Amino acid sequence: MDERSDTELLLASRAEPVAFVELYRRHAEEMLRYFARRTLDPEAAAELTAETFAEAYASRRNYRDTGANGVAWLYGIARHQLGRFFRTGTIDAAARRRLGLTREALPADDYERIEELVDLAPIRAALVEALGSLAEDQRDALRLRVIDGLGYQEVAQRLGCAEAAARQRVSRGLRRIALVLQERGLSLATEVE
Amino acid sequence: MDSEFEFLRRFEGELSARAKVDARREASPKPTYPRRWKPWVAAAAALLVLAAGIGFLANSNFTGSQASMAAVGSAPRPQAPHSQAFLGIDPQTGGSTTKQGITTHYAAGTVANQNASASPAPGFEQTQQGRSSDGAPGDLSKIIRDGQIAVTIDDGSFKTKAGAVAHIAAVNGGSILSSSTEGGDSGSFTVRVPAANFDKAMVQLSQLGTVDSSASQGQDVTAQFVDLKAHMKIYLSRRKVLFGLMGKATTIGQSLTLQNQLDQVQLKIDQITGQLNYINKQVAESTIKVDLHEPGAAVAQSTDSVDNPSLGHAWDRAVQGVLNVMAATLIGLGYLIPLLIIAGIVFVIVRLVRRRRIAAEAA
Numbered sequence: 001m002d003e004r005s006d007t008e009l010l011l012a013s014r015a016e017p018v019a020f021v022e023l024y025r026r027h028a029e030e031m032l033r034y035f036a037r038r039t040l041d042p043e044a045a046a047e048l049t050a051e052t053f054a055e056a057y058a059s060r061r062n063y064r065d066t067g068a069n070g071v072a073w074l075y076g077i078a079r080h081q082l083g084r085f086f087r088t089g090t091i092d093a094a095a096r097r098r099l100g101l102t103r104e105a106l107p108a109d110d111y112e113r114i115e116e117l118v119d120l121a122p123i124r125a126a127l128v129e130a131l132g133s134l135a136e137d138q139r140d141a142l143r144l145r146v147i148d149g150l151g152y153q154e155v156a157q158r159l160g161c162a163e164a165a166a167r168q169r170v171s172r173g174l175r176r177i178a179l180v181l182q183e184r185g186l187s188l189a190t191e192v193e
Numbered sequence: 194m195d196s197e198f199e200f201l202r203r204f205e206g207e208l209s210a211r212a213k214v215d216a217r218r219e220a221s222p223k224p225t226y227p228r229r230w231k232p233w234v235a236a237a238a239a240l241l242v243l244a245a246g247i248g249f250l251a252n253s254n255f256t257g258s259q260a261s262m263a264a265v266g267s268a269p270r271p272q273a274p275h276s277q278a279f280l281g282i283d284p285q286t287g288g289s290t291t292k293q294g295i296t297t298h299y300a301a302g303t304v305a306n307q308n309a310s311a312s313p314a315p316g317f318e319q320t321q322q323g324r325s326s327d328g329a330p331g332d333l334s335k336i337i338r339d340g341q342i343a344v345t346i347d348d349g350s351f352k353t354k355a356g357a358v359a360h361i362a363a364v365n366g367g368s369i370l371s372s373s374t375e376g377g378d379s380g381s382f383t384v385r386v387p388a389a390n391f392d393k394a395m396v397q398l399s400q401l402g403t404v405d406s407s408a409s410q411g412q413d414v415t416a417q418f419v420d421l422k423a424h425m426k427i428y429l430s431r432r433k434v435l436f437g438l439m440g441k442a443t444t445i446g447q448s449l450t451l452q453n454q455l456d457q458v459q460l461k462i463d464q465i466t467g468q469l470n471y472i473n474k475q476v477a478e479s480t481i482k483v484d485l486h487e488p489g490a491a492v493a494q495s496t497d498s499v500d501n502p503s504l505g506h507a508w509d510r511a512v513q514g515v516l517n518v519m520a521a522t523l524i525g526l527g528y529l530i531p532l533l534i535i536a537g538i539v540f541v542i543v544r545l546v547r548r549r550r551i552a553a554e555a556a
Contacts, residue, residue, distance in 0.1 A: 015219060017212035024208055028201045046200050053208065090551055101207045110200045 006070035013060045020057050027071060028053065031078060033117045038082055038182075040174035042114035046106050047091045052078045054095035086182050089175075111167060112152070130180045138173035145170045244525030251524050335418045337475045338391050340409035343484040346402035351378050354401050354485050358382050361397045365390035367478070379486035391479040398483055405484075418472050425465045432458045 002022045004012065013020035031052060035045035056077050063073055085091055093103055106114075131139050137159070144155045145166075156166040196202055346354045355374070362369050367386030374380035386394045391409075399407065435455045442448040 013212075017215040017219065018209070021205065021209045021212050024205055028205070029196055029198065032198065032201065049201070050204050053204070057208065057211070088548060088551060099211050101204070101211065104200070104203060107199045110198050113198060 006074075007065055008070075010060060010063050010070040010073070011065060013057075017057075017060075020060060023070070023074070024053055027074060031074070032114065034075070034078060035082065036114050036117045038178065039085065040118060040178040041171050042111050043106050043171050044085065044091060044175060045114055046110070047093075047103070048078070048081050048085060050101070050103075051092060051095055052081050054099055054101055055081070058095050058098055086179060089179070108163075108167075130177045133180060134173050134176055138169050138176065141166055141169035142173040142177070146174075240529065241522055244529050245518060245522040246525065247528050248521030248523065248525035251528065252521055334413065334415045335472060335476045336388075337412040337414055337472075338388055338409060338479040339412075339481070340391065340395055340407070340479065341482045341484075342395060342398050342407045343405040343486075344398065344402040345405055346485055346487055348487050350402075351380065351485060351487055355380060355382070357401055358384065358398065358483055358485070361394055362386060365394045365397075367394070370480070378489075379484070382483040382485070384481045384483060385478050386481065388477055388479045391481070394479075394481060398481065401485065414472055414476070418469070421465050421469050421472070425462065425469070428458050428462045428465065432462065 002009065002019070004019070004022075006023060006026070009019045009023045013023070028049060032045055032049045035048040035052075036042060039045050039048065052074070056074055059077075063070070081092070096103060131142060134142065140159060141155060144150045144158055145152070150158070152163050152167055152170075155170070156163040159166055159169075161169075196205075344354075351374075355372075359369055362384045365386040367384060367390070370383040370385050372380060372382045384394070384398075395407070395409065432455065435451055435458060439448065439451050439455065442451055
C-alpha cells in the first residue's frame with residue numbers, strides 16, 4: 001500500500017507514471033459512482049470514468065500543486081467530461097485513443113452492479129413524470145426495470161426481445177431522463193470533492 | 194485492485210501497462226524533435242514554398258502587365274513614381290538615377306524579318322523614355338541608351354556580315370568602338386551610334402540573320418544632370434561675386450585669399466563642366482554590343498560576365514536573389530492568409546454544425 005497522498009502521487013507520476021495507477025485504485029469506484037448518479041446510465045458512467053482517468057493521466061504534467069487535495073483536480077476533469085456529455089450527448093474517447101487504450105463493452109454483471117450504485121428511490125417520482133417524454137419501447141423497458149424493479153432477463157421476456165436489447169433500451173431511456181432532469185436543474189447526487 | 198467491477202479491473206490493467214511503457218520511455222533519452230512536430234514543420238515549409246510560388250507568379254504577372262502596357266503605349270511618358278518604388282528606388286533622391294535602369298528583353302527571332310528602312314518594329318520600340326534622348330522640344334530628360342543583340346548568321350558569311358556591321362555603324366553616323374573575332378565564324382562588336390539612330394541601327398542589325406536575343410536598357414540620368422546644372426549656376430554666380438570683390442581688394446592678403454577661393458570655384462566649375470559634357474556625350478550616343486556567330490560556332494559569353502567579373506557583383510546578385518524570394522513569399526502570404534482565414538471559419542462552422550447534429554441525434 002502506497003502511503004503517499006493523492007497530491008504526492010500526482011506529482012510523482014510525472015517522472016514515475018506507475019504512481020498514477022495507485023491514484024486510480026483509490027478513486028476509480030468513487031468516480032464511477034459519481035458518474036452513475038448523474039447520468040443514470042451504467043454504460044455512460046463506465047465510459048466517462050475511463051475517459052476521465054485517461055485524460056488525467058495524459059495531462060498529469062499540467063497538474064500544479066496549489067495546496068488543495070490532488071483529487072479535486074481529478075474531479076475538475078470529471079466535471080468537464082460530464083458537462084460535455086450533457087451538452088453533446090456523446091462521450092469523447094480522444095484521451096484513450098491517444099494513449100492506445102481500448103474501448104471495451106461493459107460486462108453484464110457490471111451493468112447491474114453500477115445500477116445498484118445509483119439510489120433511484122429519491123428520483124422515482126420525477127422519473128414517472130419524465131417517462132412521458134420517452135419513446136414507447138424505452139418507456140416500457142424503464143417502467144419494468146426501474147419502477148417495477150424487475151431483472152433484465154424478466155424485462156426482456158416481457159418485452160419479447162433479447163436481454164441486450166432490453167438493457168440498451170433501459171440505458172437510452174435513463175440517459176434521456178438524466179438529460180431531462182439536468183435541464184430541470186434537479187440534483188441527483190451531492191458533489192464529490 | 195480489489196474492485197468488484199470487472200470493467201474497472203480491466204481498465205486498471207491497461208492503464209498500468211501504459212504507465213509501465215511510459216516509465217521505460219522516461220528512462221530512455223528523449224528524441225530531440227518529437228515526431229508530431231514533423232508534420233507541422235512540413236506543413237509550414239509547404240505553405241512557405243506555396244506562398245513563394247504564388248508570389249513569383251503574381252510578381253511575374255505584375256511585371257508582365259507593365260511590360261505589355263509599355264509596348265502598347267506609343268507616346269513617351271515619365272516613369273511613374275510607383276514603378277520606381279517597385280524597383281526599390283526612391284524617386285525623391287537624385288542618387289538613384291545611375292541605378293535606375295530600364296531593360297527590355299526580346300524573344301529570339303521576333304525582329305529578324307523587319308524591314309530595315311521601316312520604323313522600329315512593334316514590340317521593339319522603347320516607349321519608356323526611349324525617345325527622350327533625342328531631345329524632343331521642351332523635354333529635358335536625359336537617358337543613356339544601350340543595347341545588346343546576338344544574331345546567328347548563315348554559314349560562311351561571317352566576313353560579309355562583319356563588314357555589314359561596320360556599314361550599319363557608318364550609315365547611322367557612328368563607328369565600331371571595338372571588335373573581336375573567334376575562329377573566323379563568330380565575333381563581338383561594340384558599336385557607337387547617335388542616340389537618335391539607336392532604334393534604326395538595332396533593326397538593321399537584326400536583319401543580318403536570325404536574332405537569338407536582343408535587349409536594350411535606358412538609364413535615366415536626368416536628376417543627376419539637373420543637379421549638376423544647379424551646382425554650376427551657383428558656382429558661376431559665386432565666381433562673379435569673387436571677381437567683384439577682387440576689384441575692391443586693398444591689401445595683398447585680401448587679394449591672395451580671394452584668389453585662392455576663386456581658384457577653388459573655378460576648379461569646381463571645370464569639374465562640373467566635364468561631368469555635364471560626359472553626360473551629354475553619353476546621352477547623345479548609344480552603345481550596341483553585337484554578337485555574330487555562324488551556326489555551330491561558340492556563342493560569345495554574356496557581356497555581364499565578360500565585362501564585370503567581380504565578386505561584388507556576384508554578392509549583389511545573391512542579396513538581390515534573397516530579397517526577391519523574401520518579397521515573393523510575402524506577396525504569396527498576402528494572397529494565402531485571407532484564404533486560410535476563410536477556410537478556418539468554414540471549418541469551425543462545419544464542426545459546430547456536426548456537433549449539434551450529433552447532439553440532436555443523441556437526444
